[in-house]
Amino acid sequence: MSLFNVYPLFDITPVKAKDVYVYDDKGIEYLDLYGGHAVISIGHSHPKYVEAISNQVANLGFYSNSIQNPLQVALSEKLAQLSCCIEYDLFMCNSGAEANENALKLASFHTNKKKIIAFKNSFHGRTSAAVVATDDAKIIAPLNAQQEVEILPLGDLVALENALQKNDVCAVIIECIQGVGGLDESTTEFYVGIDTLCKKYGACFIADEVQSGYGRTGNFFAYQKYNVTPDIISIAKGMGNGFPVGGILIHHSIKASFGLLGTTFGGNHLACAAALTVLNVIEEEKLIENAKNMSQYFIEKAQEIPQVKRIKGRGLMLGLEFDFPIAELRKKLINNHKIFTGNAKNQYVIRILPPLTIQKKHIDSFMNALKSEL
Template sequence: MSLFDVYPLFDITPVKAKDVFVYDKNGIEYLDLYGGHAVISIGHSHPEYVSSLSNQLNHIGFYSNSIQNPLQVELAQDIETLSGCKDYQLFLCNSGAEANENALKLASFQTGKSKVIAFKNGFHGRTSAAVAATDNAKIIAPINAQQEVERFELGDLKGVENALAKNDVCAIIIETIQGIGGLDEVSTEFFKGLEALSKKYNTMLIADEIQCGFGRTGDFFAFQKHGITPDIISMAKGMGNGFPIGGILIHPSIKASYGLLGTTFGGNHLACAASLAVLKVLRCENLMENAKTVSNYFAEKAKAIPQIKAVKGRGLMLGLEFDFPIADLRKDLIYKHHIFTGSAKNPNLLRILPPLTIQKKHVDLFFEALKKAL
């Protein structure tokens, strides 16, 4: 049996990883500045993470959500403490797409409406409503296209209000900082405008923090910079450091009922153990502060390279914008200089999404290689 050929693959086979480095089957060491799509938050094979999962597996790895699981309660408490999002409710699932799917479903239940407002260059997942809200026609199948989605330019508050005035919108979904779309972020004024409009027109405001959440920007959630209170916050990627886990935080004004949402694997014992380890390391190693420190250092180093036209993003969710397509540059970095980086919908943007444990010395390695590659 062959694999379903949907991924363009680099000819590299990792067999081991430690902190910010990955090692292939030939023993070659690669500096990981991509973290597998921003998933690796506390570094590969962190001892606290390995210990937490190993210990949990020795007790119980899985049971369904038909029984008590105190680890879920502990995880909810730790997220509240570290994020400062008081009194929200936690629903756990398995991925970012599933998180956004549940967020949109819950918004529709809550408002009795079905239309979604999303934004150009946004990416929210590959499942039914989530992919319909994603700005990529190539991955939206006819069965997904039946979802009602209206898409606006980032910053178009007037267009959003005109759509909301029809009173058929259940949710506004927005990435606080766009990931694959190219690291774009709008102003605080725009976010506050969306918040006000969502209240005015009985619409749920969903902050998609799948990629930019869990400490990656230096704040626990990227939206917190803007001083808003979303109705629903979706999260995943860095939440489990590689173990599949996602979730939504739900404002206390939204009431639960039995059967409203559900999942077989979501919030299982191993997933909770993984996320609890992530939160412990984020706190004990001050990784959110490290994200800010290293980010500032990165931006200073970038100033010395004239080919870089802009540094986009915040914290350790960064993009280097050039005035030429970066596809060949990215290949040179991985094959000649052994550094993983990422691409974006913007063909001129090189994405940098390293583990939050990265140090200045690793940034130096990258810029030395980048100068040679350029």
């Protein structure tokens, strides 16, 4: 049996990783400035992370959600403390797409409506409703297309209110900083306007923090730069530092009932051990502060490179925009300098999503390599 061929692959086989470095089967060291799609938050193979997962699996790796799981309670309390989202409850699942599916489903239950509003260049996942809320027609199957979704221009409050006035919208879902789309971000006025209009017309405001959450932007969540209160917040990627885990934070105004949502693997003991360790390390090592400091340093260094036309994003969720497609440049960074970076739907943007443990010397290595190739 062969693998279903849906991924274009670089000829690199990682076998080991430590902090910001990945090592292949030939012993070659790569600087990881992509973190496996922003998944690696506290660094590869962090010793406290390895210890926590090892100890947990030695005792109990999994049991169902029909029993008491004190690890889920401890995780929700720690998450509320670090994120300051004390007016929310936690529902756990396994991935970002699943988080957004549950967010959209819950919004529909809560409002008794079914239409979704998303925005141009959005990416929310590859499943059911999440994929239709993604602005990429080629990954939407006919089965998915039956969902009612309207894609609006980012930043257009007039179009948003016109759509909400029809009173058939259950949710407005948005990445406050777009990931796959290319690091675009709108204005404070726009995000405040979404919050205001959703409350006015009885739609749920969903903040997709799957990629931007967990300190990556210099705030715990990207939306916290603005004075807004989402009804639902979706999380995943950096939440587990590589262990598959996701979830949604649900505002207390939305009430739970038995059977409303469910999952087999979501919130399992191993996932909770991983996610708790991530929060503890973020706090102990002051990684959100480090994200801010390293972001400032990165931007200062990038501004010295004349070929960089625009620096996008915040914190350690950054994009460098050029006036040429960056595919060949990325290949040269990987092949000639052993540095992982990311691409985007915007073919002119290199995405930088390193572990939050990154230091100035790593940024210097990247900048020297970039200057060399440019």
